[in-house]
Amino acid sequence: MTKNYTPSLESDYRQCQSLIRQHSKSFYYAFSTLPETDANAVYAVYAFCRMADDAIDQAEDAETGIANLRQLEDGLDAFVAGNMPQAPMWRALGDVVDRYDIDESMLYAQIRGQEMDVHFEQPKDMDDLIHYSSHVAGSVGKLLLPILSDDLSQERKANAExxxxxxxxxxxxxxxxxxxxxxxxxxxxxxxxxxxxxxxxxxxxxxxxxxxxxxxxxxxxxxxxxxxxxxxxxxxxxxxxxxxxxxxxxxxxxxxxxxxxxxxxxxxxxxxxxxxxxxxxxxxxxxxxxxxxxx
Missing domain, CATH: 1.10.600.10 (Farnesyl Diphosphate Synthase)
Known part of the structure; x- marks a missing residue:
């Protein structure tokens, strides 16, 4: 473990790691070989996206799903304002934001994408599908870019998306x-x-x-x-x-x-x-x- 992690932060990252290991074996297989600090950053970003996805898919009904998303967005608002919610995912993500040039607007894009599933309509055409996919997954590409690359040009961002x-x-x-x-x-x-x-x-x-x-x-x-x-x-x-x-x-x-x-x-x-x-x-x-x- 990187020496400037506190024992508490080590534990927070391990909880994020357990989520990706459980829910995305392909991503874990690929990214677990990164240098430890970068791998941990990927785990923390994944944990946020997992939480957003579960807010909808594990809800009993649309009303509960929306309430779950609002709670997550309230936490994100506090996080962005510097009022860290005291939970493992948020603390790990806070460390990631300190270390990398993360575009926090993509965290909000992830939430907007999950809202599309609550008010779901079958995409009419590819433009509709790309619009949806850019929120729920293109946002992930942009979140991971500063962890995996030093080139944050618009071209790199577009291709990561x-x-x-x-x-x-x-x-x-x-x-x-x-x-x-x-x-x-x-x-x-x-x-x-x-x-x-x-x-x-x-x-x-x-x-x-x-x-x-x-x-x-x-x-x-x-x-x-x-x-x-x-x-x-x-x-x-x-x-x-x-x-x-x-x-x-x-x-x-x-x-x-x-x-x-x-x-x-x-x-x-x-x-x-x-x-x-x-x-x-x-x-x-x-x-x-x-x-x-x-x-």
Whole structure:
């Protein structure tokens, strides 16, 4: 543990670490190899985003969800004003803000994104979906940027946001069944479903046919273009962050291939990347970095 952490702060970070280890094995696998201070910062940002997500998804009804978000936003208002709420996540996040040039407006964007789920409407088109995804996931990319890179230019921020959007689209494609079953939400834009002749009723029936696969693949290609574009960004990041970031990107991208391998069954199972495949991805990305640096 970094020597200028207090024992209390060490404990706060460990609680944040336990959240990411429990809820996002892919992110933890990728980012746990960062230098300790940077890894802890990632854990704290994740813990805030997890709290915002749980405020809605674990609420019994919309009214409770909104009340949970208002309580979180009240805590954020106090945090930004310098009145630290006395809870592990806030204390850890306070240390992160002291160490890095965090854009606190992205914490508010995260809350606004969760509000969209309370008043949920199926996206009409890709613009709607990108608007939503930029709040709930693009904001995460911008929050992590100053932890992982010393270049905080507008170009870097825009591309970090796009990576978050790609990951959110991947989540949507993985969780179609879960989102419908547990939350009554369909995130695939209506225009895309209509273009391929796939209806919401068909999704409710868990019918996997060519129309569904074509609509699914349309959205998957949108994510894969963003993933591929981001690879060109990697040398703008700290050297010690380059491999963890590429591993994170490629493990998430591999979720799409897992769905394909299961014949597009994203209704009855949660497709995941095996540890064996994750280890292979790490080796592949390590070789990729070596090649582009030797070129």
């Amino acid at each position: 796009k990576l978050g959007i790609a990951m959110q689209i991947t989540n949507i494609l993985r969780d179609i069944g879960e989102d419908m079953r547990e939350h009554g939400r369909v995130y695939i834009p209506a225009s895309i479903l209509n273009d391929y002749g796939c209806s919401v009723a068909q999704l409710e029936e868990r019918k996997v046919d060519q129309a569904f696969m074509d609509a699914w693949e349309h959205l998957a290609r949108e994510a894969e273009v963003l993933y591929e574009d981001f690879r060109k960004e990697i040398l703008h990041y700290k050297e010690e962050a380059q491999l963890p970031l590429l591993v994170s990107l490629s493990v998430y991208r591999e979720i799409l291939n897992e769905v394909r391998s299961s014949n597009y069954d994203c209704f009855s199972k949660r497709n995941a990347v095996s540890m064996t495949r994750k280890m292979k991805i790490r080796n592949e990305e390590s070789q990729f970095l070596k090649n582009i640096k030797d070129a």
